[in-house]
Amino acid sequence: MTTEDSGAVVDQRETPTVAVRCMSSHPTRAAYAADLAQTLGLPLVEDADGPYPLLLIVTDDRLELLQSGSPEGPTFCEFADGAFGYRRSQPLRRELLARAVGFKGKALHVIDMTAGLGRDAAVLALLGCRVTAIERHPVVFALLEDGLRRARESDAAGSLAERLTLVRADACDYVDALPTNALPDVIYLDPMFPERTQSALAKKEMRLLSLLLGGEEDADRLLDAALRTGCHRVVVKRPLHAPRLLTPLVRVPPIEFRGRSARFDAYFTGTNAQGGGPLS
Template sequence: MADQDEAPKVAVRCKSSHPERAAYAAALARTLGLPFAGDVNGPYPLLLVVTDERLELLQPGSTEGPAYCDLTGGAFGYRRSQPLRRELLARAVGFKGKALNIIDMTAGLGRDAAVLALLGCHVAAIERHPVVFALLEDGLRRAREADTTSTLTERLTLIRADACDYLDELAGVALPDVIYLDPMFPERTQSALAKKEMRLLSRLLGREEDAGRLLDAALRSGCHRVVVKRPLHAPHLATSFVRVPPLEFRGRSARFDAYFSHTNARTAGPLS
C-alpha cells in the first residue's frame, strides 16, 4: 500500500451556510483526522469541500473543477442511459444476462462498480483510502435520494478496507463469480491521467505501486474470473504466477485483461 503519509495534505472545508452541513463537515474532519479549514483555503494542497448538495475534492487555486462521486447525472448519467450490456466492461466480466456476484477491489469513485450493479450484478466495492471512501459514500447517498428505482443502490455495497486483506479473510469461502480491479496507473501518460477526477485522485493518493499485489491476491483467492482494467497500451500486470492474460478485451482507450482459475495460484505453480 502506498504510504498515506506521503500523500498530499487534505483539509475539510464547509461551503454551506446550513448548520447541519457545517456540523457534518466538522464531524467528517474529526472522523477522518483531517484539519478543518473553515472558510479559508489555507496552505492545503487539497480540500475536501462540503457544499449544500455534496462532498467534493478540489485543488485550491486550480482552474479545474472538483472531483466528486456522481452515480446519477453528468457524464455518468449519460453512460448509464446507454445500453450497458454493450459496454466492454460487461463483456470482460462475462455478463450474459444472469446477475453475477462481483468484488470490485478498487472502487475509486464507483463508476465501474455502479455500471455492474445497474446491469443487475451484486457488487461489493472496496476502497481503502478514507477520503475516497467518504466521496463514494456521499455519492451513493445522493443516488439513493435521486433514484426512482433501487437497481443500483440495492446491489452496490461499499466496504472500506484494503482489498487484499478483505480477500484473505474470505479465505476461499463465498468466492464471487468475478473479481474486478482498476488500479491507478503510476506512469504519467496522457491517456492514464486525461480525466480531471483521475488527476485529483492521483494527487491525493500519490504513487501507488502495488497493483501487482492486488492481482496476486485476486488470483490466489481461487476466484474463477479476474478482470484487470489497464490503459490500452500499458504493459500487463505481472505477478509471481501469471504474466500474460489468456484473454484481452480492447477498447479505444482502455483494455480489460481477463484471467481464469486455471491460471491461478491454486492450480499453477509460480513462474520461474
C-alpha cells in the same frame, strides 16, 4: 446500499495534503463537516487560503474534492446525473467492461478491489450485478459514501445503490480473508496508472486522485491476492498499451478485451487455466 468501514484516519504525518471546508450555511451540513474532519483526522478550515493542495468541500447537497487554486471544477461521485447519467442511457450490455466480466444477462457477484470513484462498480451494478466495492483511502471512501447516499435518495439510481456494498479496507486483506464458499463470480481491479486515458474528465479526476494518493502502486500485489483466492475470473483494467501485470501465479496468458483507450485483461483460474479459458 450497505457500507462496512473498519475505521481509520488519513495518514498526513509527512505532508498534510487535505483539509475539510464547509461551504454550506446549513447547521446540519456544518455539523457533518466537523464530524468528517474529526473522523478522518483532517483540519477543518474556514477558507481556501491555507497550505493544503486539496480541499474536501461540504456543500449544501454533496461532498467534493477540489484542487486549491485550480481553475478546474470539483470532483465528486455521481451515479445519477452528469456524465454517468449519459452512460446510464447507453446499451450497457455492449460495454467492454460487461463483456470482460463475462456478463450474459445473469446477475453476477463482483468484488471490485479498487473502487476509486465508483464508476466501474456502478456500471456493473446498473447491469444488475451485485457489487462489493472496496476502497482503502478514507477520503476517496467518504466521496463514495456520499455519492451512494445521493443515489439511494434519487429515483433514477435507487436500485443501483441497493446492489452496491461499500467496504473500506485494504482489498488484499479483504480477499485473503474470504472463505472459499464466499468467492464471487468475478474479481475486478483497476489499479492506478499515470495518464490512463484521453478523456478530459477522467484526466481531471485521475490527477486529483494521484495528488491525493501519491505514487502508490500495488497493482501486482492486488492481482496476486485476487488470483490466490481461486476465483474463477479475475479482470484487470489497464491503459490500452500498458504492459500486462506480471505474476508467477498465471499459467496461461490473459484474454484481452481492447477498447479505444483501455484494455481489460481477463485471467482464468482453476479448470479453465488448463484449457485456455472461456472466450467471452
